[in-house]
Amino acid sequence: MATNVKVIAGDPSQGRTKSSPFEHPYALIPTPSLPTDGSKPHGALLNAVEMFLVHNILIRAINSILYHAPLVKLHDDIKDFLHFCEVFVDFTNLHHDSEEEHIFPEWARACGQPDIMNENVAEHTTFHAGLQELRNYAKQTRDDTTRHSSEEVIRIIDSFAPALTTHLRNEIPTVLQMQQYPNGDEQRKIFAKGVEKGAAQADNTTQIPFALGCHDAGFEGGKHRFPSLPWFVIMGVVWWYGGTHKATWRFCLAICIVGQRRRSFEIVVSEHTRR
Numbered sequence: 001m002a003t004n005v006k007v008i009a010g011d012p013s014q015g016r017t018k019s020s021p022f023e024h025p026y027a028l029i030p031t032p033s034l035p036t037d038g039s040k041p042h043g044a045l046l047n048a049v050e051m052f053l054v055h056n057i058l059i060r061a062i063n064s065i066l067y068h069a070p071l072v073k074l075h076d077d078i079k080d081f082l083h084f085c086e087v088f089v090d091f092t093n094l095h096h097d098s099e100e101e102h103i104f105p106e107w108a109r110a111c112g113q114p115d116i117m118n119e120n121v122a123e124h125t126t127f128h129a130g131l132q133e134l135r136n137y138a139k140q141t142r143d144d145t146t147r148h149s150s151e152e153v154i155r156i157i158d159s160f161a162p163a164l165t166t167h168l169r170n171e172i173p174t175v176l177q178m179q180q181y182p183n184g185d186e187q188r189k190i191f192a193k194g195v196e197k198g199a200a201q202a203d204n205t206t207q208i209p210f211a212l213g214c215h216d217a218g219f220e221g222g223k224h225r226f227p228s229l230p231w232f233v234i235m236g237v238v239w240w241y242g243g244t245h246k247a248t249w250r251f252c253l254a255i256c257i258v259g260q261r262r263r264s265f266e267i268v269v270s271e272h273t274r275r
Helices: 043-068 075-111 118-126 128-142 150-180 184-201 207-214 231-251
Strands: 002-009 265-273
Touching: 043 075, 043 150, 043 184, 043 207, 043 231, 075 118, 075 128, 075 150, 075 184, 075 207, 075 231, 118 128, 118 150, 128 150, 207 231
Parallel strands: none
Antiparallel strands: 002 265
């Protein structure tokens, strides 16, 4: 049994298509504008832009799960899809754990405002149970894909996605408020160090390819250099680590699979043919 992946692609020069399923039902978040007069942007503004880009990774993944849930019918496709769901949960948890452990407390200390992020941290509890339910379902059902129900996946997503996506939007105004403090460079360094610590905890074979695959390099005209690494480093990372679970990344927006750059797509399905 061989699996051929069929990709119905949009215009690769645009990075995504207007009808991309990764943009709805949950809308992506536009980034705040940087200064156009050549002045140095405040560290809090740069942090907010980068956080928006990460938050959009999560939103694209949610939209992908909702879109592809009814499409996967065959055993291998279901297993790969459920693994994608697991990785989404793990990446989301890592993102929020990194904020709570490495970034938010240090921002509060640097700004002299111990409660500045408390409301945003409290919102994390509004969707954790739903994330765990999705992970449990995916892990258990991967062992017996005959039990898979697209309706159940959609039900679970619907139980927490509104709270999660609302949180992803709510967090940024708090970060932008920190522009009132003059220590923008310190805030930026805290964020960079926290991201570095979080990345060190990430699984290179799952969470790193997931993040790269659910980011859209063409978002907002491709003006964001994210992640801030040379393209050949990104290619090398995906070449080295992405192949371990390469079938899982079919459900990402765009990904390099064993050195082959994939275009953004509208639909990804598998054709199983006997040879």
